[in-house]
Amino acid sequence: MQSQLQAATEPDALAACHILLNQELAKLNSRIRELLQAEVKLVDEIGRYALNGGKRLRPLLLLLGTRMFQYQGLRQIDLAVVIEFIHTATLLHDDVVDHSELRHGRLTAHRRWSPEASVLTGDFLYSRAFQVMVSCDDIRIMRLMADTTNSIAEGELRQLIHRRDPELQEQEYFRVIHSKTARLFAAAARLAAILCGRNEEEEQTLGDFGKHFGTAYQLVDDVLDYLARPGTLGKNLGEDLAEGKATLPLLHALWNSPRQAREHLQSCIRGNSQPEAGEILRIMENSGSIQYTMQCATRETETAERHLGKLPDGVARKSMAALSRWNLERCN
Numbered sequence: 001m002q003s004q005l006q007a008a009t010e011p012d013a014l015a016a017c018h019i020l021l022n023q024e025l026a027k028l029n030s031r032i033r034e035l036l037q038a039e040v041k042l043v044d045e046i047g048r049y050a051l052n053g054g055k056r057l058r059p060l061l062l063l064l065g066t067r068m069f070q071y072q073g074l075r076q077i078d079l080a081v082v083i084e085f086i087h088t089a090t091l092l093h094d095d096v097v098d099h100s101e102l103r104h105g106r107l108t109a110h111r112r113w114s115p116e117a118s119v120l121t122g123d124f125l126y127s128r129a130f131q132v133m134v135s136c137d138d139i140r141i142m143r144l145m146a147d148t149t150n151s152i153a154e155g156e157l158r159q160l161i162h163r164r165d166p167e168l169q170e171q172e173y174f175r176v177i178h179s180k181t182a183r184l185f186a187a188a189a190r191l192a193a194i195l196c197g198r199n200e201e202e203e204q205t206l207g208d209f210g211k212h213f214g215t216a217y218q219l220v221d222d223v224l225d226y227l228a229r230p231g232t233l234g235k236n237l238g239e240d241l242a243e244g245k246a247t248l249p250l251l252h253a254l255w256n257s258p259r260q261a262r263e264h265l266q267s268c269i270r271g272n273s274q275p276e277a278g279e280i281l282r283i284m285e286n287s288g289s290i291q292y293t294m295q296c297a298t299r300e301t302e303t304a305e306r307h308l309g310k311l312p313d314g315v316a317r318k319s320m321a322a323l324s325r326w327n328l329e330r331c332n
Helices: 002-006 013-020 022-036 041-051 057-068 075-098 115-136 139-161 170-195 200-227 248-255 259-270 277-287 289-308 315-329
Strands: none
Touching: 013 022, 013 057, 013 315, 022 041, 022 057, 022 075, 022 115, 041 075, 041 115, 057 075, 057 170, 057 200, 057 315, 075 115, 075 139, 075 170, 115 139, 139 170, 170 200, 170 248, 200 248, 200 277, 200 289, 200 315, 248 259, 248 277, 248 289, 259 277, 277 289, 289 315
C-alpha cells in the first residue's frame, strides 16, 4: 500500500470526480440555489457567496457512494445539499470565532458583511439543512446528522478551549479533528450506505473510510498552513499559529526541539511573541515536524484505502481511492 501511495497520482483526481458526477453536481448546485431562497435577501446573498468556490468534497463522497451501490432514486441530491449546508454553516461560524480574513482566497463573509450577518446566515443554513433532512422521513438519517452536528460543535468547543495552549497533547489534538472535521466526512460517506439500504457492515466500512480520509485531509491542511504557495490554500500562511491554534506540525516541533526553540514556540502560541514564518519553518524542518505530520496523513490514507478494499469494485471506488491520494499530493 505504501508504494502505491508514493506512486504518481492522477493530478486531476478531483476534476475527474467532478466530470464523472457532472449531472449530479449540476442538480446539486441548482438545488442549493433553490433552497437558499428566503424572504430575507441577505441570506441568499451571503449564502451564495459562502457556497461559491468550494470543492464539494464531502458531497462527492456521498454521491460516489450512491454511485458505487447503483442507487436509482433522487434523495442523494437533497442529502448532498444537507452535507454542504452544514459544512458551510460551520465555516461561517468558525471564521467569526477565529477572526479569519480569507476563505477560498476571498474575504470571509463576516469581513465583507458583518459578524452578525455571517453567524445568522450560518444558523439559516443549519436550520434549512434539518428541514431538508426531515423531508427524507428516515429516522436513521436524522439521528446520524443530529449526532454529527453535535460532535462538530463539541470539536469546535474543544479547539476553543485549547486555543493558545502549548500543553495540548497529540491524543487531544486528534480528538478535536476527529470531531470537527472527520466526523462530517464519515457522515457523508455513511449516508450513501443508509440511502441505498446497505447492511450495517457496509455502512460502517464507508463511514470508516470517510473518517480516515477526513482526518488525513485535516492533517494536510495543517501542513499547508505553513507550506502553501500564496493563493493555494485560500488563507494567510501561518494563520493557525496567529490564531493560537497548536496544530500537529507545531506540536511535534514543540516536543522535539531544543529548549530555546521550544520556549520561542510556546511564547508564540500564547501570543506573547510575534511569530515569524521563516523562523517557525526552520524549527519545523530541524525537528522533522512537517515530515511527521505527512507520515500521519499517509497512515490515515492507507487505513482509508484498506476500508475501501472491502467495498464493491468499480469506477466509484477507484475515484474514492484517487481522491484520497490526491489529498496527499496537495503538498507538492
